Amino acid sequence: MSAVAVLVAVGTVLPIVYLVLRAGELGLDGIEAIVVRPRTLDLLVTTALVCGGVAVVTLVLGIGTAVVVTRVRLPLPRLWWVVVALPVAMPSYVAAFALVAVRPGTHGVVATIAVIALTTYPYVTLPTLAALSRADLDAADVARSLGASRTRAFATVVLPQVLPAAIAGCLLCVLYALSDFAAPALLRTPTLTVGVYGLFTGSLNRSHAAALGLVVVAVALVFVAVEQLARRRAGHRLSAVAVRRVAPARQSVARTALAAAVVLAPPVLIVVVPVATLLGRLLGGSRYAPELADLVAPAFTTFVLGATVAVLAVLAAMPVAALGARWRHGWIRGIEGVSFLGQALPGIVVGLAVVFMTLRLAPSLYQTLPMLLLAYVIVFLPKSIGASRTAVQQVSPQLEEVARTLGRRRTAAWWGVTARHAWPGIATGAVLVMAATMKEVPMTLMIRPIGVDTLATELWSKTSIGAFGAAAPAALALVVVGLVPAWLLSRAAAR
Amino acid sequence: MTARRRHASVALTLIAALVLGACSSPDDADSASTDEETSLVVYTGRDLELVEPLIAQFEQESGIEVELRDGDSTSLAGQLLEEGEDTPAQVFLSQDSGSLGVLSDAGLLATLPEDVTSLVAPEYTSADGSWVGLTGRARVVVYDSQQVTAAEAPTDVFELLDERWRGQVAIAPTNAGFQSFVTAVRVLEGEDRARAWLEGMLANDAQIYDGNGAILEAVNAGTIPLGLINHYYWARFEGDPVTQRAQIAFGDPGSVSALVNVTGVGILTGAQNSSAAQQFVEFMVSDQAQSYFLEETAEYPLVLADQTPAGVPPLRDLGGPDLDLADLASLEQTVTLLTEVGLL
Numbered sequence: 151m152s153a154v155a156v157l158v159a160v161g162t163v164l165p166i167v168y169l170v171l172r173a174g175e176l177g178l179d180g181i182e183a184i185v186v187r188p189r190t191l192d193l194l195v196t197t198a199l200v201c202g203g204v205a206v207v208t209l210v211l212g213i214g215t216a217v218v219v220t221r222v223r224l225p226l227p228r229l230w231w232v233v234v235a236l237p238v239a240m241p242s243y244v245a246a247f248a249l250v251a252v253r254p255g256t257h258g259v260v261a262t263i264a265v266i267a268l269t270t271y272p273y274v275t276l277p278t279l280a281a282l283s284r285a286d287l288d289a290a291d292v293a294r295s296l297g298a299s300r301t302r303a304f305a306t307v308v309l310p311q312v313l314p315a316a317i318a319g320c321l322l323c324v325l326y327a328l329s330d331f332a333a334p335a336l337l338r339t340p341t342l343t344v345g346v347y348g349l350f351t352g353s354l355n356r357s358h359a360a361a362l363g364l365v366v367v368a369v370a371l372v373f374v375a376v377e378q379l380a381r382r383r384a385g386h387r388l389s390a391v392a393v394r395r396v397a398p399a400r401q402s403v404a405r406t407a408l409a410a411a412v413v414l415a416p417p418v419l420i421v422v423v424p425v426a427t428l429l430g431r432l433l434g435g436s437r438y439a440p441e442l443a444d445l446v447a448p449a450f451t452t453f454v455l456g457a458t459v460a461v462l463a464v465l466a467a468m469p470v471a472a473l474g475a476r477w478r479h480g481w482i483r484g485i486e487g488v489s490f491l492g493q494a495l496p497g498i499v500v501g502l503a504v505v506f507m508t509l510r511l512a513p514s515l516y517q518t519l520p521m522l523l524l525a526y527v528i529v530f531l532p533k534s535i536g537a538s539r540t541a542v543q544q545v546s547p548q549l550e551e552v553a554r555t556l557g558r559r560r561t562a563a564w565w566g567v568t569a570r571h572a573w574p575g576i577a578t579g580a581v582l583v584m585a586a587t588m589k590e591v592p593m594t595l596m597i598r599p600i601g602v603d604t605l606a607t608e609l610w611s612k613t614s615i616g617a618f619g620a621a622a623p624a625a626l627a628l629v630v631v632g633l634v635p636a637w638l639l640s641r642a643a644a645r
Numbered sequence: 646m647t648a649r650r651r652h653a654s655v656a657l658t659l660i661a662a663l664v665l666g667a668c669s670s671p672d673d674a675d676s677a678s679t680d681e682e683t684s685l686v687v688y689t690g691r692d693l694e695l696v697e698p699l700i701a702q703f704e705q706e707s708g709i710e711v712e713l714r715d716g717d718s719t720s721l722a723g724q725l726l727e728e729g730e731d732t733p734a735q736v737f738l739s740q741d742s743g744s745l746g747v748l749s750d751a752g753l754l755a756t757l758p759e760d761v762t763s764l765v766a767p768e769y770t771s772a773d774g775s776w777v778g779l780t781g782r783a784r785v786v787v788y789d790s791q792q793v794t795a796a797e798a799p800t801d802v803f804e805l806l807d808e809r810w811r812g813q814v815a816i817a818p819t820n821a822g823f824q825s826f827v828t829a830v831r832v833l834e835g836e837d838r839a840r841a842w843l844e845g846m847l848a849n850d851a852q853i854y855d856g857n858g859a860i861l862e863a864v865n866a867g868t869i870p871l872g873l874i875n876h877y878y879w880a881r882f883e884g885d886p887v888t889q890r891a892q893i894a895f896g897d898p899g900s901v902s903a904l905v906n907v908t909g910v911g912i913l914t915g916a917q918n919s920s921a922a923q924q925f926v927e928f929m930v931s932d933q934a935q936s937y938f939l940e941e942t943a944e945y946p947l948v949l950a951d952q953t954p955a956g957v958p959p960l961r962d963l964g965g966p967d968l969d970l971a972d973l974a975s976l977e978q979t980v981t982l983l984t985e986v987g988l989l
Contacts, residue, residue, distance in 0.1 A: 189987050254866035335855035348819040348989045351719040352980035353973065354726065354747045436883045438694055498720055505727045513731060596724050600686070600712040611715060615692045616858040617883045 154469040159485040161528045162492050166367060168503035172360035184361040197341040197369060201324045203263035208323040212274020213316050215413050220282045222409040231640030232633060234275045236417045238585040239632025240424060242269045243332030244625055247618055248424035250336060257338040266327045268420035273582060274319035277537045280574035281315035284544050313384035314543060318536035321377040325493035328370060342366050343496040350498060363499050370494030374487045425626050431619030438620035448603040449627050452588050459526040460584040463534040464576060466527055471538035476547060490532045497592030500529055505596055517597055525597060530586045534579035541575020542568055577642035581635040588631060684710040685921040689738040690718025699937045703928045709921045718744045726751060735916035736925050741821035742907045746971025749775035755917030757926060764930050765947045769907050772969050776911035779929055780938045781945035782875040783963055784826050784904045785893040787861060792870040798894035802902045812850040815860040815872035818988035822875045822906050825970045828979045829904045832968045843986045865891035875906060876957060880943035895958050903963040
């Protein structure tokens with residue numbers, strides 16, 4: 151198992167190897183010339199503000215919506231799982247465009263935080279939901295019977311059980327904010343990644359871009375370290391053997407309506423409004439109006455690619471997640487941390503790295519389907535690791551030990567007991583990987599086999615010529631296809 | 646319909662096979678190079694939506710199947726640099742001359758036959774015959790017609806340093822077209838004046854945008870009165886450009902403000918003997934393709950230099966300064982300058 155974990159980590163570190171190789175061409179002096187200048191400091195400050203804001207907003211919004219969905223009795227309970235998952239289907243650059251279209255002139259750090267946080271907060275909500283559905287709530291009842299207020303019981307007993315999952319999800323949001331180019335660029339907020347793109351597009355100097363890319367990696371390292379520290383401090387595992395499912399309490403109609411509004415508002419803002427904005431443009435007349443039939447094949451391709459990558463990523467993530475949840479050796483934390491760094495890299499760097507590595511390691515696979523799938527798995531794996539690990543961590547190892555004393559083999563006991571109990575978390579990871587795969591553009595454009603169109607590449611080819619109205623059907627289709635994994639997740643979690 | 650669409654079904658079958666656990670064959674990508682006479686791999690940085698109908702015409706007439714990989718020009722050029730000799734691409738169709746210049750400098754482009762390169766005036770094509778210019782795009786000032794009248798719109802970029810336009814001008818320093826323009830200012834007006842112009846623009850609170858498209862959107866929404874873009878972006882507007890708030894003003898004839906940026910095409914060294922690649926390039930400089938650019942994308946067809954797209958001044962009235970905008974060394978000096986003034 152450890153061997154697989156190491157292999158997985160090696161795969162995820164390849165883009166960083168590429169970055170080091172390219173930046174290395176400059177020598178230390180050359181790197182210093184690019185990195186040590188006032189502009190870097192400006193970019194760094196903007197990046198810190200954006201990432202910090204995204205961390206706070208996604209944690210609050212993510213935990214808040216998760217608590218409302220599980221603890222408030224809402225009509226059609228499963229529907230709400232789908233609702234909270236929906237924003238991950240929306241590419242941040244589409245949301246950013248819509249924001250500028252609806253409110254011309256909008257720009258800056260706050261707008262960037264809003265767009266990125268609203269398109270990523272399900273990375274927190276979903277793992278938290280999964281954790282809540284596994285949390286030991288009897289202890290909360292005990293706390294309340296001993297006189298603790300509702301809030302205090304939640305804060306001291308329930309919250310620590312779900313915080314590791316929420317913090318792991320928050321790291322994904324922050325790393326996405328670090329890597330995102332289009333949304334900050336459209337909202338005129340120069341982050342480090344915007345700087346990397348700027349250096350690259352000028353004279354196509356990959357070494358200069360890579361040198362600044364190393365700063366992105368350094369920032370990501372800090373975030374990963376902070377996350378590991380925060381998660382270790384926040385989390386503890388209760389030794390519950392069986393978890394009782396507690397039905398949400400009944401409440402007044404007004405409370406229900408308020409709860410529904412809280413959960414519904416972010417998806418409406420970030421999914422419905424942008425799609426409606428694009429549709430409005432389409433109705434206003436577009437010379438690039440698409441034929442709907444052209445979207446059928448890309449929609450199918452998008453779904454199948456997403457689902458395949460999700461399954462492969464879960465299988466690849468298991469060893470790392472299992473080790474990370476059960477043992478706390480320094481080197482395991484190292485593997486884990488390293489595997490997250492790739493999430494922070496700008497899309498163009500990841501794309502070029504995959505091109506570079508494939509042509510050197512497996513040239514016969516270049517621009518083939520197996521290679522595209524492999525690249526997706528490597529790049530999006532950490533999304534699965536994060537969700538799976540915290541879920542496995544929540545399952546008491548004693549359960550597995552019991553299974554082994556009853557004669558189960560080690561692997562069988564792990565899959566039959568631990569994986570089964572951790573299933574909502576593992577499925578959440580799969581959904582996050584699927585959503586990310588379905589939205590990916592820069593790398594897909596470079597390495598997809600010719601003829602493989604996804605909804606995201608269709609959307610890109612329309613928006614890249616400014617035809618946002620014509621992009622509406624593809625954006626809508628992406629959201630609809632995104633509903634499928636969200637619905638599957640709601641079923642997995644409801645088991 | 647080009648290969649891009651036709652191959653969708655092939656791709657779906659492949660994916661289905663993969664999902665069912667069958668082995669998928671990796672030789673799909675090789676099929677292009679096994680028979681060069683019937684198929685051709687083209688990397689296109691030009692917008693697919695606008696170039697696809699033209700490529701379909703080529704396929705129909707030549708019987709050659711074109712496999713298109715699309716992306717933005719700089720990303721594709723970066724990819725071609727990483728691929729080097731191993732690239733499956735035979736032809737690169739670029740949105741800007743700078744990307745072609747970088748590839749040429751890396752020795753990745755084959756020399757084109759002189760009967761192709763001589764069709765285009767020397768100021769609009771490569772100096773060494775490694776690529777040929779196809780179309781021209783004029784640098785223009787885009788203005789919000791509700792805030793600025795046509796008569797008020799500046800036609801000289803140095804006017805933008807005026808106090809009157811403080812905080813009123815949008816620029817896109819990361820955009821290849823803007824960088825070509827800065828190169829032109831450096832070469833025609835001197836390094837000092839170029840630096841002074843950039844610093845003056847910053848001092849006059851020029852607003853930084855992501856690209857031509859974003860600037861056009863902002864001006865059209867009334868967010869900012871003026872912006873520097875290529876006329877092509879206005880001409881290809883999703884709605885009818887003439888009815889938009891955003892209108893364009895061309896630069897003073899003969900001055901650097903009337904610069905024309907060039908798009909072009911080159912053949913990768915690995916495909917220098919490919920007759921399909923030669924045919925493709927010849928088609929792009931043919932009257933048929935040049936007329937398509939004239940009528941469908943409102944660009945200046947560089948081979949049909951005496952013809953003018955609707956609603957814009959003739960090419961000969963624009964500057965067309967005699968300089969090599971694809972010269973890498975010069976491009977790097979521009980990037981250095983932009984970096985030094987803090988715009989990159």
